């Protein structure tokens with residue numbers, strides 16, 4: 001998947017010359033650590049071998065001309081404009097990165113660029129972060145400057161928050177910018193320190209199963225969960241004056257002081273606190289090569305998201321149950337915000353064929369919906385290919 005020649009040929013067809021650079025930035029899957037990021041907690045994503053690619057060539061007139069190979073549309077803007085496009089929503093991610101980089105005084109140049117990619121859109125694999133990080137690399141290549149990867153992630157996140165208008169956390173851009181082949185990254189969302197943790201380089205696949213259920217409800221439920229976590233901290237701080245976020249609370253703390261909390265808020269807090277512990281345990285499990293233990297932690301994560309955090313749904317539960325019934329599956333859980341979207345399963349390579357067959361059939365039987373599968377490997381983060 002690192003052959004840049006196809007996109008070079010496409011560029012030549014659209015713009016009539018050869019590109020001077022090709023960049024890629026991957027999508028991601030979160031293996032464990034869900035709804036922990038806005039509680040200053042831990043997440044554990046891997047970059048996947050589905051990516052967004054941009055091939056380009058600098059221009060001297062400060063104009064950015066884009067061609068989307070997916071949408072078959074052109075978009076064009078002058079550096080320095082802060083206008084959003086209504087007709088070409090996809091171009092706003094590129095515009096946004098340009099606006100943020102300009103505000104930080106990077107020496108931007110215009111460019112002709114073709115945008116393409118294999119990350120499924122709006123399926124929870126974060127194609128938007130991949131597009132932002134790829135756009136950042138494209139501006140770097142065109143302007144011949146270079147940004148350190150962690151900063152690239154932060155600037156890309158700002159583009160999504162301040163220009164596109166989605167209040168995302170840092171995980172997606174971070175893992176797209178800093179992912180490593182055959183590794184997941186344990187990221188501390190408070191300090192932004194991270195640890196690469198090796199995944200087996202052969203023998204096991206990450207299988208993402210799309211429920212193809214639109215993630216309805218997600219905004220209101222997300223805001224409600226955030227508010228409940230904040231309420232938990234506000235009440236617990238009376239007994240635990242040192243805490244700033246649920247990140248600072250232990251399960252023993254919750255047992256001792258749970259009476260301060262409304263029962264629903266207590267369950268929300270218990271998910272976040274236990275999920276943080278599961279992330280740290282997962283790192284240990286993988287470091288000692290214990291996939292069985294890691295799989296059990298994934299399973300427990302799903303149970304906690306379903307029962308304590310209540311962000312699962314019939315489709316996600318059906319997919320996870322069907323996955324666990326397959327011989328050769330270490331563990332399965334919902335991934336992403338919930339109420340639809342995808343599950344992630346750790347599957348022995350030899351079982352991937354029957355996984356798709358059997359989970360597809362069982363999921364259809366239970367829900368009347370077709371599942372889509374993406375078989376992934378943990379891949380390198382964003383890079384320049386040409």
Ligand code: ADP
Nearest residue numbers: 089090116117121122123124125126127128131
């Ligand atoms: P997600 O990040 O979960 O995939 P989003 O709704 O945040 O979903 O972002 C999806 C949007 O990102 C798409 O609708 C499109 O505008 C843009 N996008 C992502 N990848 C590409 C691509 N390869 N080409 C053009 N636009 C893309």
Ligand code: MG
Nearest residue numbers: 126127128129
């Ligand atoms: Mg997105």
